[in-house]
Amino acid sequence: MIRVYLLDAAGHLAPGLAGEVRALAETAAVAVDAQVGxxxxxxxxxxxxxLAIPELGVGGYAPSAALAFIALEPWGEHFAQHWRQALPASIAHELHHVRRWQGPGYGPRLADSLVSEGMATLFEAERTGEEPLYARAVPGEDLDRHWQDALPLLEREDQHARFFFGGADLPRWLGYALGTELARRYCREHGVSAAEAVDAPAGEVAKAW
Incomplete structure (x- = not known):
């Protein structure tokens, strides 16, 4: 069971909007729970x-096997346009993380991050029918080159921020794009969905490239 809490003591959400946000979140959470258990x-x-993605006004973070945060920025310039699509998509992504935390865990290595984020992003795409913008951040023709660069670093535990948030030498959201492609290859090879592959060991998934 998933309990949904809407915290808005400051009143950033208008009363009608708050009810709509809560209802959509509860519906999305029930649907995800039915898929991944x-x-x-x-x-x-x-x-x-x-925490919210500026381009969407919505974002998320799942720090453990029992908790996920969804950030809302209703004052942001993109929130009104995107929240109805971004909210259920973010819930799918973060609750997939929660479910993976309840299995093998998120993991500390770059390989673990790529698999955990890739599977969650692919699941999000399966739920919505569209890959999120961070999965499309790097052109497909560049992914093989970036994967070869990542290979010697897969066992490292200090690469998450560099690969997922970018830096002087790597594009923003590269880790999401690599992870999604890796997850897609694994799921295609094994004939499973990202929901079904939620417990797949990172070491096995990493062999799919």
Whole structure:
């Protein structure tokens, strides 16, 4: 079971909008739970500064096997346009993480991050019918080159921020694009969905490239 909490003591969400947000979140959480089978978790929707994706006004973070945050920025210029699509998509992504935390865990290595984020992003795409913008951040023809560069670093535990948030030498969201392609190859090879592959070991998934 997933319990949904909407925190808005500051009143950033108008009363009608708050009800609509909560209803959509609850519907999305029930649908995801039916697919991946989450063993109890809290889903918290709140003003979590710095967590939302600026281009969407919505974002998320799942720090454990029992908790996920969804950040809402209703004052942002893109929130009104995107939240109805971005909210259920973010819930799918973060609750897939929660479910993976309940299995093999997220993992500390770059390989673990690529698989955990890739599977969650692919699941999000399966739920919505569209790959999110961070999965499309790097042209497909460049992914093989970037994967070869990542291979010697897969066992490292200090590469997450560099690959997922970018830097001087890597494009923003590269890790999501690599992880999604890796997850897609694994799922295609094994004839499974990202929901069905939620417990797949990172070491096995990493062999699919």
């Amino acid at each position: 989450i063993d109890g978790a809290d889903l918290v929707l709140c003003d979590y500064r710095g």
